[in-house]
Amino acid sequence: MRKIAIMGAMPEEVAPLLEKVENIIKVEYANNSYYEATYKGKELVIAYSKIGKVFSSLTASTLLEKFKCDTLLFSGVAGAINPALKIGDLIIADKLCQHDLDISIFGHDFGFVPEGSKFVETDKHLRTIAKEVAKQSGLSLIEGTIATGDQFVASNERKEFISKNFEADALEMEGASVAVVCDALDVPFFILRAISDTANDDAGVDFDEFMVTSAKISANFILDMVEKID
Numbered sequence: 001m002r003k004i005a006i007m008g009a010m011p012e013e014v015a016p017l018l019e020k021v022e023n024i025i026k027v028e029y030a031n032n033s034y035y036e037a038t039y040k041g042k043e044l045v046i047a048y049s050k051i052g053k054v055f056s057s058l059t060a061s062t063l064l065e066k067f068k069c070d071t072l073l074f075s076g077v078a079g080a081i082n083p084a085l086k087i088g089d090l091i092i093a094d095k096l097c098q099h100d101l102d103i104s105i106f107g108h109d110f111g112f113v114p115e116g117s118k119f120v121e122t123d124k125h126l127r128t129i130a131k132e133v134a135k136q137s138g139l140s141l142i143e144g145t146i147a148t149g150d151q152f153v154a155s156n157e158r159k160e161f162i163s164k165n166f167e168a169d170a171l172e173m174e175g176a177s178v179a180v181v182c183d184a185l186d187v188p189f190f191i192l193r194a195i196s197d198t199a200n201d202d203a204g205v206d207f208d209e210f211m212v213t214s215a216k217i218s219a220n221f222i223l224d225m226v227e228k229i230d
């Protein structure tokens with residue numbers, strides 16, 4: 001049977017999951033808490049990593065290597081770049097990139113390092129399941145590029161840089177690092193985000209107001225997906 005990892009970055013992103021799953025066993029490991037649990041007969045391990053690329057890489061690696069999860073789903077919030085995305089809307093990543101990775105002085109594209117790639121693609125089958133869930137529940141879902149960096153973006157100038165160099169639809173702080181880990185370990189993964197802000201001057205205020213409700217929208221969607229993964 002599959003063992004599905006579900007991770008977020010912040011406590012608010014996993015709290016709605018922990019409210020609904022059953023048979024929770026808390027395991028402390030590497031300065032973090034991991035929650036083994038079941039949901040509708042599926043085996044899960046749930047954790048939040050803390051914010052940013054380093055902590056999320058550590059948690060993703062631990063979920064796969066120590067807990068032996070064979071599928072990883074990420075649930076959380078993001079800032080919108082694509083104007084079609086409004087607060088509360090859902091985006092699934094078809095590919096992810098690191099917008100703050102910069103060795104352009106040596107002639108490389110932003111986001112590229114030798115022996116790496118500018119974009120990492122997510123699993124197609126998991127995206128198909130997400131589209132089925134969206135259709136059945138009447139929710140709209142945008143599929144697009146998510147850009148990740150170790151900064152909370154709250155400026156139109158930075159948004160435009162990311163839009164221009166990566167054609168990204170949304171931005172956040174963990175997806176691409178989780179993608180690199182899962183891709184390297186050949187584990188199918190999926191990144192879902194609900195919009196909490198539009199990464200402009202008001203982003204800090206919007207994030208504080210909408211993060212909890214958007215995190216719940218994302219978490220509930222993820223649990224509907226879990227039911228459909230076989």
Ligand code: ADE
Nearest residue numbers: 077078079152153172199
């Ligand atoms: N996550 C949600 N909103 C964000 C923003 N504006 N910048 C980075 N990460 C985010």
